[in-house]
Each structure stands twice: as C-alpha cells, then as structure tokens.
Amino acid sequence: MDINQRGIEAMQKGEFEEAATLFSEAIEQKPNNPISYINFGNLLSAVNEPEKALKFYEKAIEINEDSATAYYGAGNVYFNQENYDEAKNMYEQALKKGLDQGDLHFMLGMCLFNLGQNRLALPYFQRAVELNENDSDAKFQYGLCLAQLELIDEALVQFEEVIELDDQHADAFYNIGVAYAFKEKSEKAIEMLNKALEIQPDHMLAGHALKIMNGNMEK
Template sequence: MEHNQHGIEEMQKGHFEEAATAFSKAIEENPEDPISYINFGNLLSAVNEPEKALKFYEKAIEIDKDAATAFYGAGNVYFNQDNFNEAKNMYEKALKKGLDHSDVYFMLGMSFMNLEQNRLALPYLQRATELNSEDTDAKFQYGLCLAQHEMIDEAITQFNDVIQVDEKHADAFYNLGVAHAFKENQELAITMLEKALSIQPDHLLAGHALKIINSSIE
C-alpha cells in the first residue's frame, strides 16, 4: 500500500505512531511531494503539536505555492491559537488556490465572527450552508450572524433547519425563543425557551429570557 494512504488509514484508527512512520517513509521516498508534508502536518495538529504542524504546512507551500490544503491546515492551527487574523489570511489563500469546500467557507466565516466583522462573515457562512445543507454548526452560526443584523425571519429559518436535524440543540431553541420574542410572538417564544430548558435545565440565558417574558405578561 502507498505510504500516504497507509498513514491516513492509521491516523483514522487513532494509530498516530504508525501514521507518523508511514508519512516519514513517504517523505523519504519523495521529498518533493507536498501531500506528504500536508498529511504529516494534519497528524501533528491532531496530536496537539501546532508549531511543528505549521512547519510541515510551510514546507508543503514552499514546494507548491498552490497547495490549497496546506493553507487550510495552517489556518486551522492559527484559529485554534485564537490568532483569527492570521487564520483568516490562510483561509482566504486556500480559497484563492481553489479549495472550494464548505469547511473553508465556514472557518473563514468564523474567523470574521471572532474578529467582530460579522457583516463580512455573512456570505461565507451562507456559502458553507449551501455547500453542505446537513452542517448544523454552519446553519446555527449563520443564523446567529443573521440575527445580529436583525434579519430575524432569515435567522429563524436557519434555527428551524438546525432543530429539524438536531432536536436536542438547546442553543437553537433558545435563539428561536429570542427571535420570536423580538417579533412579539410571546407564546411561541415561551414554547421555544421551555424546550431549551427541558434539554438543558441549566441554560442560564434561556431561563433568564423566560423570566423576563413571564414578568412582562404578568
């Protein structure tokens, strides 16, 4: 079996030492193949060796300036280090190099969200949901972003999509409750907030919002 493929299979099984051996052999046999360095970088990221992982991604880019997945891998390292500006730069380069995948759009959107540039996040989160309609994380974050721009009806659509797939998503129910309260549909807001609390009884935000609505009714 080809070393890179073997390494990926071992990595998926959680056999990290065996994966490292396979990727090392791949690099030894073909030191100018960027894929081997990217795979080793992914492995190092998985075992929480971010600085070492970056060196492998950088080596892959040095060999092939169009190695889109190397930019994406580096972006993930920076994102996990809360270096959202550098993460954004890497994800943008991955897109420019042709990595047209929902995960790239989602992570770029999340980078903008963490940089408090929510309007810039919107189109990327939207594209992530278009490319992967089953991604509840992307739909939820897109819904939050829409809600922050007072696009309430659009946000409700996203949150409803989330609970259709994941009926235990307490935060989606909470945000639906807030959205319906914003639209002055108190009955539906209470239903959503109570559902959030039934899933997660210690959901402080849902409990607080429910108290406010009930007080206003009384």
Template sequence: MDKNQLGIQAMQAGKYEEAAAYFSEAIAENPTEPVHYINFGNLLAGLNEFEKGLRFYEKAIEIDENAATAYYGAGNIYFNQEQFDEARKMYLEALKKGLDESDLYFMIGLSHQNLNQGKLALPYLQRAVELNEEDVEARFQYGLALAGLEMIDEAVEQFQAVIRKDEEHADAYYNLGVAYVFHDKPDLAKEMFESALKYDPGHMLAGHALKLMNSEG
C-alpha cells in the same frame, strides 16, 4: 499500498506513532511531494502539536505555493489558537488556490464572526450552507450572523431549519425565543426557552430569559 496511504489508515485507526513513522518514510522517499508534509501536519495538528504542524504546512507551501489544503490546515491551527485574523488570511489563500468546499467557507465565516465582522461573515456562511445543506452547525452560525445584522425573519427561517434537522439543538431554540421576543410573541418565546431548557437543563441564557419573562407576568 504506499507509505502515505498506510499513514492515513494508521492515523484514522488512532495509531499515531505508526502514522508518524509512515509519513516520515514517505517524506524520506519523496521529499518534494507536498501531500506527505500536509498529512504529517494534519496528524500533528490533531495531536495539538500546533507549532510543529504549522512547520509541515509551511514546508508543503514552500514546495508548492498552490497547495490549497496546506493553507487550510495552517488556518485551522491559527483558528484553534484563537488567532482569527491569521486564520482568515490562510483560509482566503486556500480559497484563492482553488479549494471550494463547504467547510472552508464555514471557517472563513467563523473567523469573521470572531473578529466581529458580521457583514463579512454572512456570504461565506451562506455559501457553506448552499454547498452542504445537511451541515446543521453551519446553518446555525448563518442564522446567528443574520440575527446579528437584525435580519430577524431570515434568521428565524434558519433556526427553524436547524431544529428540523436536530430537534435537540438547545441554542437554536434559545435564539428562536430571542427572535420571538423581538417580534413581541411572548408565548412562542417562552415555548422556545422551555424547549432549550428541556434539551439542555443547564442553558443559563434560556433559564435567565424564562425567569425574566415569568417575573414580568
């Protein structure tokens, strides 16, 4: 097994110093292989060593400008530092370079959402769900994007699908409750807010909404 594979195994086992040593050796043996730099970048990013991780991704891109996963890794670092516009640019480069995965579309959508660009987020979140129908969080964020654009019926379908996959998803119940208020269905709305509080007793928004509805009779 080569040093790169040994490094990945060590990283997965939580042996980070050992992983770093293997990746360093892999780079020393083959300094023009971008994958070694990408894996070292992944290790550093996972340890919140963002600036160092970014340098390794940049080195991978310098060696191979089509190294799509290096752009994706750099995007994740920018996203985790709440530099959402920089993250979006990196993710779009990864897409342009051929990366075609649900997680990438999800992160592009989230970046747009954090930039208050709901219309731009929508197709990426939709694509993320199409590529991985089991991804509950992608579906929930897709529902939020739909709701934000006042596509309430479509949002309700997504939130209901989230609950079918994860019956304890308090935020999905809360947002269903909001949708039912919008549709003037107070009994259903109360039921959803109560369900949100059942699974998350500290859900402040659901608690406030339920209190407001009860005070109105």
C-alpha cells in the same frame, strides 16, 4: 494502496505512531511531494503539536505554493490559537488556490464573526450552507450572523432548519425563542425557551430570558 493513504488510515484509527512512521517514510521516498508534509502536519495538529504542524504546512507551501490544503491546515492551527487575523489570511489563500469546500467557507465565516465583521462573514456562512445543507453547525452560525444583523425572519429559517437536523440543539431553541420575543410572539417565545431548558436545564441564557418573558406576561 500508497504509503500516504496507509498513513491516513492509521491516523483515522488513532494509530498515531504508525501514521507518523508511514508519513516519515513517504517524505523520505518523495521529499518533494507536498502531500506527505500536509499529512504529517494534519497528524501533528491531531496530537496537539501546533507549532510543529505549522512547520510541515510551511514546507508543503515552500515546495508548491498552490497547495491549498496546506494553507487550510495552517489556518486551522492559527484559528485554534485564536489568531483570527492570521487564520483568515491562510483561509483566504486556500480559497484563492482553488479549495471550495463547505468547511473552508465556514471557517472563514467564523474568523470574520470572531473579528466582529458580521456583514463580511455572512456570505461565507451562506456558501457553507449551500455546499452542505445538512451541516447544522453552519446553519446555526449563519442564523446567529443573520440575527446579529437584525435579519430576524431569515435567522429564524436557519434556526428552525437546525432543530430539524438536531432536535436536541438547545442553543437553537433558545435563539428561536429570542427571535419570537423580538417579534412580540410571547407564547411561542416561552414555548421555545422552555424547550431549550428541557434539553439543557442549566442553560443560563434561556433561564434568564424565560424569567423576563414570564415577568412581562404577568404584568
């Protein structure tokens, strides 16, 4: 097992000091190997040292401008700092350099969604779901994006698939309830909102929506 792999294993076990030592040795042995810098950047991100992490990702890109995972790592740093424009730029570079993973498409979608560009976000969420059909987070965000664009039937499909994967997903039940309310299927909407509150009793949005629905039913 090479030294970088040993460092990754140490990091996965939470042995961060050991991982740092191994990645440092890897850099000393092969200073022109971008992978060691990316791994160190990932480690620094994991221990909440984002600015230091960025330096390592930048060094990896300096050594090899086609280091797709370095752009992805930098994108994650910017995303966590809520710098969605810069994160989007980094993720787009990762995509251009050949990284075609569900997580990357999901994060690009999240950037655009947070920037209010829902229509542009939609194909990235769709691709994320295609690449990983069991990713409930991707399905949920895809559903939200469809709902924002008033594609209610398509959104419902995604939310229902979310609860098939995770039957404790209160937000998915809430959004199914809202979708049924939009379609004027009041009984079904109330059933779904009650389910959301059963899972999460302090779900304020579900509670508020249920009061409105019950009030309308009493009229």
